[in-house]
Amino acid sequence: MTQTLTTTETAKELGLLPEEFEKIKAILGRTPNFTELSIFSVMWSEHCSYKNSITWLKTLPKEGPRMLAKAGEENAGLVDLGDGIACAFKIESHNHPSALEPYQGAATGVGGINRDIFTMGARPIAQLNSLRFGNPDLERTKWLVKGVVKGIGDYGNSFGIPTVGGEVFFDECYHINPLVNAMSAGIVKVGETVSATSYGVGNPVYIVGSATGKDGIHGAAFASKDITEDSVNDLPSVQVGDPFQEKLLLEATLEVIKTGAVIGMQDMGAAGIICSNSEMSAKGEHGMRIDLDKVPTRQENMKPFEILLSESQERMLIVVKKGREKDVEDVFQKWDLNCAIIGEVTDTKRLQYYMNGELVADVPANDLVLGGGAPVYNREYREPAYYRQNLEFNIENVQEPTDLKALAKHLTGHPNIASKRWISEQYDSMVGTSTMTTNRPSDAAVVHVHGTKKAIALTVDCNSRYVYADPQKGCAIAVAEAARNITCAGGEPVAITNCLNFGNPYVPEVYWQFVQSIKGMSEACRKFETPVTGGNVSFYNQSSDEGPVFPTPTIGMLGILDDYDNLMTSDFKQEGDLIYLIGESVNDIAASQYLASFHQIKTTSAPYFDLDKEYATHQVIKQLIVNKFIQSAHDVSDGGLYIALLESAIPNSLGFEIETDENIRKDAFLFGEAQGRIVVSVKPIQQEQFIELMATSGVSFSLLGVVTNKNLIVDGEIFDTVESAKKLYDNVLHQLLES
Helix, strand or coil: CCCCECCHHHHHHCCCCHHHHHHHHHHHCCCCEHHHHHHHHHHCCHHHHCCCCHHHHCCCCCCCCCECCCCCCCCCEEEEEECCEEEEEEEEECHHHHHHCHHHHHHHHHHHHHHHHHCCCCEEEEEEEEEEECCCCCHHHHHHHHHHHHHHHHHHHHHCCCEEEEEEEECHHHCCCCEEEEEEEEEEECCCCCCCCCCCCCCEEEEEECCECCCCCCHHHHCCCCECHHHHHHHHHCCCCCHHHHHHHHHHHHHHHHCCCEEEEEECCCCHHHHHHHHHHHHHCCEEEEEHHHCCECCCCCCHHHHHHCCCCCEEEEEECCCCHHHHHHHHHHCCCEEEEEEEEECCCEEEEEECCEEEEEEECHHHCCCCCCCCCCCCCCCCHHHHHHHCCCHHHCCCCCCHHHHHHHHHCCCCCCCCHHHHCCCCCCCCCCECCCCCCCCCEEEECCCCCCEEEEEEECCHHHHHHCHHHHHHHHHHHHHHHHHHCCCEEEEEEEEEECCCCCCHHHHHHHHHHHHHHHHHHHHHCCCEEEEEEECCCEECCCEECCCEEEEEEEEEECCHHHCCCCCCCCCCCEEEEECCCCCCCCCCHHHHHHCCCCCCCCCCCCHHHHHHHHHHHHHHHHCCCCCEEEECCCCHHHHHHHHHHHHHCCEEEECCCCCCCHHHHHHCCCCCCEEEEECHHHHHHHHHHHHHHCCCEEEEEEEECCEEEECCEEEEEHHHHHHHHHHHHHHHHHC
């Protein structure tokens, strides 16, 4: 190896700490060359190694009777649905790329998460996303929203996988650093999955799919630093996607798995070839010899480190049984995709890279990866001063508005509450013909599993305002709300994946938010028996000017409907049905959209939340659905009870007439966001059966009123007509983004 040796300064420029540079020298027994240092810099970045988070991630509950793969063991989580069917699902972030180039950043996020699913042998059947942006009145925000949504829509629609659900939230803290979290779920027969491993000396190593270019180089390292004014210079770190190429790769991948010739397979996402080489080799306790000059490239004269670190999209690494080369090559030739042998498996446990016969890098596989030699840190954390101020919030210090009708209109027309139709209409939710909730509003997306009576229920949830107010309680609420949505749709919550979006982990107050969130997630997941199957940590979501975003631990939850006839929708069905509230009414407005946007109060505690009572409420909802005692179920969340009622009324142009509770402030009763509440509608003929079941459950419930034909009536006063409210609710984003 004749490459120039590196210095501490070079290591620092690549994002490595001085002590990490010394550790690399100790591992190698010499000073690394630039290619080797580049390898360590991406593999030891936060994005790949989780060096600042793994200590706490290990405390999350990961065991469960349905778990078929341990968290972090494979490209995605794998859960048993019963009857020989499994679901692979995962959520990941593409925040930094989307902040610079929203279209490609979001598009390649969609491509990457789907590759994680089909690399395991599962066919993706559903996509979701969780998006956070700054003030929607600003031109930059509009540019980001339009670019991200078009990127997601163009890639997903062209790839042919329906986008079935998601969430969108606006707050000034996301002005510079938007969050783009993409989730995918796929179906596979148990026992027909492929592992991300490598073994068998002499087995050939293939790179398949697209050619390798210079896009995305050092992308993993780019994702592991703050957004600054200089970040525009990192545009080469943003990958470029091709959904049509990915569609071919999907079909070829699933077909090649059926040949039985594949030992192991992994997609090339963050850190490209080096990531796949090292993780597969470390898992299989083998090594690899790779000839970089045999890698198909899009550009001439690419340097070894550029080939190794490129994050060009639509590529896979496959280890094949020796002697079965033709079977594999025939499949990829049929689909007109690159399929090149670039090396072979060795027994050295080292990764040796050659360029035109010259050894350019020689590194031990295990020392590069999470769980191996990658550094693990216990970061300092400290409770921020604002938290104590939040806990002092008192509703009595907030004056109740005199005009509640104006308040209702304010919330109905707020971008965080109103319909996201402008966004969802750009996504194809029907492709594949399995989505059961495209034209049937439900609290979770429900997708049929073909050939069975089963369906999967999917949701992504996190109210980051709650998490900022109280990270432990707020993150527990995120899990509870996801479970509530699955339950209201008729499903049984079974497992979660997470996307943990936080600021700089080296800031003690930020790391405190992370630690407290993990504690809240653990508590709630244990209660709901929804183990964590894996996910993604995204630190450094902050700018030098505006500080960190709200802590945003997004929860992606999977639920199961063993019989899709139990699908429950959220819409009122007919005039005269009775409206009940299940769960406690509480004198609480903390952290509500009402408090934040109407009163402009940001110093607040998290809303009322009782995990045990919440759990009990979910169990009784399941009984009500199975016994067919209710016509609709919709959880009370953003905007409070009034908005939940409105969202149930709008689909069938019905109204409601309700009475408030005289023991609770009207603004709290109607617009507070106390947790654990669900609005249901009941046919009068079934009222007796409903009351009998509820009375034996011990769960709080109260009669609110009745479904009407058109007016929205509270305490005898007409707040609005459903037609007028629907017009406002449906067109907020259209008017904001098309102006």
